[in-house]
Amino acid sequence: MSGRTTALTPPGDAVPPVRHPEAPAPGETIGSHYEHCFGCGGGQPHGLHLEARAGEGVSVTAEFRVREAHQGAPGLAHGGVLATALDETLGSLGWLLRVIAVTGRLETDFVRPVPVDTVLHLQAEALAVHGRKIYCTATGRIGGPDGPVAVQADAVFVEVKVDHFIANGRKQEIQAALADPDQVKVARAFEVNP
Numbered sequence: 627m628s629g630r631t632t633a634l635t636p637p638g639d640a641v642p643p644v645r646h647p648e649a650p651a652p653g654e655t656i657g658s659h660y661e662h663c664f665g666c667g668g669g670q671p672h673g674l675h676l677e678a679r680a681g682e683g684v685s686v687t688a689e690f691r692v693r694e695a696h697q698g699a700p701g702l703a704h705g706g707v708l709a710t711a712l713d714e715t716l717g718s719l720g721w722l723l724r725v726i727a728v729t730g731r732l733e734t735d736f737v738r739p740v741p742v743d744t745v746l747h748l749q750a751e752a753l754a755v756h757g758r759k760i761y762c763t764a765t766g767r768i769g770g771p772d773g774p775v776a777v778q779a780d781a782v783f784v785e786v787k788v789d790h791f792i793a794n795g796r797k798q799e800i801q802a803a804l805a806d807p808d809q810v811k812v813a814r815a816f817e818v819n820p
């Protein structure tokens with residue numbers, strides 16, 4: 627149980643998250659949203675290469691093997707990298723809700739050190755929705771999917787439109803993304819019109 631701050635507590639009139647009828651089926655792999663994403667992209671040599679799978683309801687699972695490039699202290703995962711793994715797993719919940727959402731707040735508890743070569747078993751779940759806000763939570767366990775919790779996060783993601791990226795991203799990557807049919811397909815999967 628985390629000490630959730632007010633900003634992470636859904637208001638009384640928040641509603642349960644609704645799985646989109648065309649969401650990937652439970653067990654189905656959720657693709658990368660962007661080839662160069664540090665969390666899920668295949669084009670990042672030192673990235674986390676997370677491959678999330680849809681779970682029941684609005685939940686996902688993923689695994690991340692900590693590699694040498696992810697160290698903070700000798701032989702141990704950097705905390706920021708572990709927070710990134712939680713953030714990325716939480717971000718993939720958008721595929722089940724069919725919304726694009728970015729992290730507004732991410733509060734992380736680091737419970738156990740995570741050595742290099744450990745597989746972190748991640749699980750994330752949307753808890754409630756209030757307007758554009760998605761309240762969600764994630765755990766990273768070691769030693770197996772039912773092993774002890776090493777890291778845990780509570781978060782608020784905020785729904786945005788594709789214009790959020792077009793307006794704020796560096797022009798060269800935005801232009802390349804919009805010219806890439808695979809990227810446009812991803813945007814369409816979120817039912818947005820690039």
Ligand SMILES: CCCCCCCCCCCCCC(=O)SCCNC(=O)CCNC(=O)[C@H](O)C(C)(C)COP(=O)(O)OP(=O)(O)OC[C@H]1O[C@@H](n2cnc3c(N)ncnc32)[C@H](O)[C@@H]1OP(=O)(O)O
Nearest residue numbers: 633659713714717726727728729730731757759782784813
């Ligand atoms: C081409 C596309 C491909 C697909 C791409 C998929 C991308 C997926 C990427 C996934 C990668 C992994 C994930 C990543 O790494 S995502 C990358 C890290 N995150 C960001 O870069 C986000 C930066 N922040 C912003 O852009 C803005 O601040 C946002 C968009 C978040 C809000 O600014 P905006 O002006 O739009 O909205 P608003 O201010 O009217 O607020 C609206 C509501 O939200 C509430 N609120 C706001 N902030 C917070 C907060 N901190 N805690 C709690 N609540 C917060 C606010 O109170 C209000 O509630 P209410 O008053 O209505 O009740």
